[in-house]
Amino acid sequence: MKQLKYILFSLIFCTAGYAFLHEEQPTQAFSTQIVERGAYGDDVIELQSRLQYIGFYTSQIDGKFGYNTYWALRNFQEQYGIPVDGLLGEETKNKLISVSEFNKEFVHEQIKKGNSFTTYGGQNVAKNKQAPSTNMQLPPKYSEKDLDLIANAVYGEARGEPYEGQVAVAAVILNRVEHPDFPNTISEVIFQPLAFTAVADGQIWLEPNERAKEAVLDALNGWDPTENAIYYFNPKTATSEWIWSRPQIKTIGQHIFCA
Amino acid sequence: MKKFMWVIVVTAAAVFLVYHFNVQSKNTRLETALANQYSNQLTSASEKLITLSESIDQTLLFQDKEALNQPLEDVWRLSSDVRDSISALPIDHETSTVWMNYLNRIGNGASLVRQGKIPVEEWQKNMVDARKNLISLSDQWAFTNRNAGNKDYIVTSFVNNKANKENEKNWKALGDSAKAYTESDFPMTASETDKQKKKDLQHIKDSEITVEQVKQKFFKLFPELADATIHITESSKDAPYPFYHVQFHKGIRIGYADFTKKGGHLLSYLMERPFDKTTISVEKMKEKASTYLKSFGYTDTELVEYRENNIAWHLALARKDPNNDALIYADGMHLKIAKDNGELLGLNAMEYIQKENIGEQKIVQIDYQEIFSGDFKVEEERLAYVENKELQQRLAYEILTRNDSIGTHKTYIDTETHEILHTEKLP
Incomplete structure (x- = not known):
């Protein structure tokens, strides 16, 4: 009888322990930080998802706090009597959490898969693939396609160069787009016949690493270590005599940059 | 005799292998050349479609006839450019014809609106869908490096497709085709991206400093690098x-x-280092930015916008005119601040060094309702200096307008002449 009691007690203890350990996790909530326009990341994904859940946000859930998210947040604040400032502060977070739900697993899985999806009214609808989106926020005049294309060119041309040298190659491409002697679009500058070795030998098709993308991001944001160069060459491998006639500006890594 | 036969067989095999290798590498080179060529054409067409859709957006923004004139002309001209580009693409003839007709209709429509033969309202109603179609087509042709083997996709979809249909994998013909594409003149007039050139710093009048002085200056500006090599x-x-x-x-x-x-x-500063995954708050980042600006003596700037990215924030600043608080974008500056600890990773002051000469300019009151169509709400306004077509800095009303389906735009209107100087769509 005593043994039976022990067995019964153990069973109850185990069941309670199991239930405690497997207690449903609370709904994913925001971090403690104030989030505002220009931000990027998981807080913004949650904000967009929650706003979409209750019908305030209709654009793509991409984790980038742009104007669409900003206006949606302001509309939400206005409707719920919260001071309208477009900032995701504590009061706004609490109200948002109380009136919406966020299925973190579903949302992050769809983003990872690159699916087009909505969470309106709790109806998690995943559709076909959407246009791919980078995890980088660019100046308004550039697109993600620009970043991709230049990153491929930089990786193909200068992956062995120091970081400064990679930013420099990206800056030369951008300087050419603005220069009257060169084509006016990024793709035409890069694919201009005989302009870049990586295009001629197919290395432009190698997948760029994060370092090359970061270097391009800096160049798109205005950094130009070349001080306005429009040419560069490797003096050890250059076969053209003409390139030596160009006014030289500076040397970075293996490349001489010229005006 | 047997030995002799062996020598012949081995020699033949070697010759065959060398020949095979040569042909193979030649084919790969041709494949790469064609993939480059096709990718260039597809990407250019994609970029031009986006430029066209942005011009269409601008025709939806205004109701004032004068303000509409330029964007409508842009649409007419760009639709013609994109038509030419599409006709040169290695795509199915029927598909290209359909799209060319579609673009033709857009171009003609813009022209008719300009001539007053079609009401603006009707055009604006039709273009809401048209712009979506253009963006969707652009996405299909856009260059991307996130689909593994993009070159393979282009080779399979366009290069081999063209070879199989027309030339039965005749590589010589493919080579001729590549040459023809290379020699074709792809229109370049669609780019609207020409902005102000980086400033000429030749005319600085300060006296020269020595290597020793620059060394001292470097350590003064960046004391944390005091013991750096x-x-x-x-x-x-x-x-x-x-x-x-x-x-x-x-x-x-x-x-x-x-x-x-x-x-x-x-002029500029940029640093690279490994990063932690922690992130400091936005307030802390702004505090840090403010401290850096003070320590560098850049006290006349204002933060215009910031963008959070994987490892850092990129901040854009502009000088502020002390007389009217207008932003002078041409005297811009950029900061890069680490997300993990707020360290200054980069500073770009190339444009800030030579300050623009700003002249007096009248401010004539403006009625935004006459300029913008009713679907757009004016959310914010302030003053800013931007360049006009003659490259002069003009004082302008900087207007932030919002439309939930078309997007958010910033428009610059000359305060004196009320000319639309520049419009850009914000992400």
Whole structure:
């Protein structure tokens, strides 16, 4: 009888322990930080998802706090009597959490898969693939396609160069787009016949690493270590005599940059 | 005799292998050349479609006839450009014809609206869908490096497709085709991206500083790099403006700073290091930015926008006119601040060094309702200096307008002439 009691007690203890350990996790909530326009990341994904859940946000859930998210947040604040400032502060977070739900697993899985999806009214609808989106926020005049294309060119041309040298190659491409002697679009500058070795030998098709993308991001944001160069060459491998006639500006890594 | 036969067989096999290898590598080179060519054409067409859709957006923004004139002309001209581009693409003839007709209709429509033969309202109603179609088509042709084997996709979809249909994998013909594409003149007039050229720093009048002075300046500006190993070189004698190039290395930190030789002004600074995954708050980042600006003496700037990215924030600043608080975008500056600890990773002051000469200009009151169509709500306004077509800095009303389906736009209107100087769509 005593043994039976022990067995019964153990069973109850185990069941309670199991239930405690497997207690449903609370709904994913925001971090403690104030989030505002220009931000990027998981807080913004949650904000967009929650706003979409209750019908305030209709654009793509991409984790980038742009104007669409900003206006949606302001509309939400206005409707719920919260001071309208477009900032995701504590009061706004609490109200948002109380009136919406966020299925973190579903949302992050769809983003990872690159699916087009909505969470309106709790109806998690995943559709076909959407246009791919980078995890980088660019100046308004550039697109993600620009970043991709230049990153491929930089990786193909200068992956062995120091970081400064990679930013420099990206800056030369951008300087050419603005220069009257060169084509006016990024793709035409890069694919201009005989302009870049990586295009001629197919290395432009190698997948760029994060370092090359970061270097391009800096160049798109205005950094130009070349001080306005429009040419560069490797003096050890250059076969053209003409390139030596160009006014030289500076040397970075293996490349001489010229005006 | 048997040995002789073996020699012949081995020689033949070797010759065959060499031949096969040659042909294979030649084919690969041709494949690459064609993939490059096709990718260029598809990407260019994609970019032009986006430019066209942005011009269409601008025709939806305004209701004032004069304000509408330029964007409508852009749509007419760009639709013609994109039509030419599509006709040169290696795509199915029927598909290209359909799209060319579609673009033709858009171009004609814009022209008719300009002539007053079609009401603006009707055009604006139709174009809401048209712009979506253009963006969707652009996405299909856009260059991307996230689909593994993009080159393979282009080769399979376009290069081989064309070869199989027309030339039965005749590589010679493919080579001729590549040559023809290379020689074709792809229209380049669609780019609307020509902006102000980087400023000419040749005319700085300050006196020159020495290598020792630039070294002192570097350590004064960046005290945390006090014990870094530095290497200073001068710009080449042919450089358009003389400067010092300071390369530094301290533990995990490596980077550079450029200073003008005349006056020792900091042109740019950039540093690379590994990063932690922690993130400081936005308020802390702004505090840090403010501290850096003060310590560098850039006290006349205002933060215009910031963008959070994987490892850093990129901040854009502009000088503020003390007389009217207008932003002078041409005197811009950029900061790069680490997300993990707020360290300054980069500073770009190339445009800030030479300040613009700003003249007096009248401010004539404006009625935005006459300019913008009713679907757009004016959310914010302030003053800013931007360049006009004659490259003069003009004082302008900077207007932020919002439309939930078309997007958010910033429009600059000359305060004196009410000319639309510039419009851009914000992400």
